[in-house]
Amino acid sequence: MSIDEARFTYQFASVFNAQTYLDFLKLLVTRYPTRKIFLITDNGPCHNLSEEGKRWLGENSHRIELHRLPAYSPDFNPMEPIWKVTRKITTHNRFYRTVEERDAALRKTFGVFRQRPDLIDAHVARFR
Secondary structure, three states, X not given: OOOOOOOOXXXXXXXXXXXXXXXXXXXXXXXXXXXXXXXXXXXXXXHOOOHHHHHHHHHOOOOEEEEEOOOOOHHHOOHHHHHHHHHHHHHOOOOOOOHHHHHHHHHHHHHXXXXXXXXXXXXXXXXX
């Protein structure tokens, strides 16, 4: 995989907190075993690791490194335009009867992003 290829990894959770964030970091390390991961995060409360998470991150610093965006800086967050596309395609002006129905629609959209990274590539190109 070349450095220019888009990668789109996601994980659903019923809640977003330190534990589900740590689970996601572990998923990333498992999914991409041959490269060090540099992850840019915003300052959302769920992105604060517990002591266990901080220990794990320290033990795996050769595999993954986190970089926090400055507070209140959505223009620096490469995920913001992806969320905008996601809302436009999947959730804007749509009603889902259940959370499961909504999540199924999101999974379908994310699957399209994985198969057709060109759909989101222009939105993140300036961050490369």
